Amino acid sequence: MELLVDIQKKLLGFELDVSFEADKNILGLLGASGSGKSMTLRCIAGIDTPDQGRIVLNGRTLFDSKKGINLPCRKRKLSYLFQNYALFPNMTVEENIGFGIGDKNRKDRLAIISEKVKLIQLEGLEKRYPNQLSGGQQQRVALARALAVEPEALLLDEPFSALDDYLRGQMVKHLTENLSDYQGVTLFVTHNMDEVYRICHKLVVLSTGKIEAKGRKEDVFKSPPTLIAAQLTGCKNLSQAKYISPFELEALEWGVRLKTGCKISNQIKNVGVHAHLLEVARDEKEDNVFKCWPKSTSETPSRTIVYLLTKSDKQEQDHYTLQWEITKQTWLKLKNKPQPWYLKINLNDLIIF
Numbered sequence: 504m505e506l507l508v509d510i511q512k513k514l515l516g517f518e519l520d521v522s523f524e525a526d527k528n529i530l531g532l533l534g535a536s537g538s539g540k541s542m543t544l545r546c547i548a549g550i551d552t553p554d555q556g557r558i559v560l561n562g563r564t565l566f567d568s569k570k571g572i573n574l575p576c577r578k579r580k581l582s583y584l585f586q587n588y589a590l591f592p593n594m595t596v597e598e599n600i601g602f603g604i605g606d607k608n609r610k611d612r613l614a615i616i617s618e619k620v621k622l623i624q625l626e627g628l629e630k631r632y633p634n635q636l637s638g639g640q641q642q643r644v645a646l647a648r649a650l651a652v653e654p655e656a657l658l659l660d661e662p663f664s665a666l667d668d669y670l671r672g673q674m675v676k677h678l679t680e681n682l683s684d685y686q687g688v689t690l691f692v693t694h695n696m697d698e699v700y701r702i703c704h705k706l707v708v709l710s711t712g713k714i715e716a717k718g719r720k721e722d723v724f725k726s727p728p729t730l731i732a733a734q735l736t737g738c739k740n741l742s743q744a745k746y747i748s749p750f751e752l753e754a755l756e757w758g759v760r761l762k763t764g765c766k767i768s769n770q771i772k773n774v775g776v777h778a779h780l781l782e783v784a785r786d787e788k789e790d791n792v793f794k795c796w797p798k799s800t801s802e803t804p805s806r807t808i809v810y811l812l813t814k815s816d817k818q819e820q821d822h823y824t825l826q827w828e829i830t831k832q833t834w835l836k837l838k839n840k841p842q843p844w845y846l847k848i849n850l851n852d853l854i855i856f
């Protein structure tokens with residue numbers, strides 16, 4: 504199973520130019536609002552037409568501008584799951600699921616519907632209409648309907664955007680379970696980096712119509728290749744960097760000199776570190792240890808974000824230079840410790856651009 508996408512499309516004030524491949528591992532398209540995620544899916548589905556390029560699914564050319572090929576949506580053998588599910592309000596759960604199933608006899612049709620109802624665990628609710636279902640149940644029906652046509656590719660466009668946090672978490676779990684037996688290509692579009700990390704194996708990061716990063720999710724999150732990719736994958740600490748030597752740089756905004764784990768170029772521009780990777784230093788004299796002063800905090804139910812000042816002369820200013828994300832227990836243990844604190848950045852945790 505393989506999808507190859509290499510397309511360009513110009514719109515007023517926006518240019519899409521993307522090239523990537525997907526196999527049967529779920530591929531995430533991550534990007535901010537307006538970055539071109541939906542446009543990419545719409546071009547693959549055949550709802551929009553690229554100006555140039557090629558789209559090939561399992562060796563079948565769906566689109567090729569040079570050869571003048573542009574298969575209509577219904578011949579592309581893929582399912583598109585929209586943000587708002589788009590269930591037919593006047594059809595029951597089973598009618599919705601059975602809607603797209605092609606020329607099959609009644610018995611086979613009913614067998615597919617019943618298998619999909621079981622898959623999404625909505626047995627007993629087959630005769631209900633969408634307005635008699637919760638948001639999460641509607642979402643599952645939409646997924647079952649998309650899978651019932653046995654598509655070669657499944658295009659999921661922010662499928663959880665209408666759900667509350669609790670249901671979102673549940674649905675992420677259901678989706679990964681429901682798709683574990685699906686053999687086709689799955690593209691999952693979202694702007695939510697936690698969701699993309701939980702669901703996908705590989706990742707394409709999009710910004711203003713261009714690809715900023717692509718690869719295994721672990722690699723893209725750990726070492727995003729550009730500043731924008733770092734921001735989109737949640738790196739909270741970013742600074743301009745000055746080259747000092749092949750293995751040392753100065754993080755200008757943090758006012759800290761740092762040793763690096765790999766050789767750096769004298770063209771280096773920026774450095775970053777994830778907020779959860781700062782550590783309390785055991786020994787003040789170790790490499791990459793710096794003094795800091797907690798300026799303020801903000802809390803989630805389980806974590807505390809500590810905003811740190813790293814330059815003592817800035818203590819009076821309303822300004823922080825680094826974010827440190829720790830558990831609440833760590834914060835409670837630390838908060839009354841004498842200042843300055845000594846924190847450390849492991850050289851291999853530095854993200855260098």
Ligand SMILES: Nc1ncnc2c1ncn2[C@@H]1O[C@H](COP(=O)(O)OP(=O)(O)OP(=O)(O)O)[C@@H](O)[C@H]1O
Pocket residue numbers: 514515517534535536537538539540541542543694
């Ligand atoms: N039919 C259109 N004509 C002109 N511009 C369009 C059209 N459709 C989308 N755009 C523009 O293309 C860009 C990408 O839109 P797209 O819907 O792909 O973004 P997105 O990443 O999916 O965003 P969101 O997460 O908000 O859905 C936006 O700047 C949008 O305004």
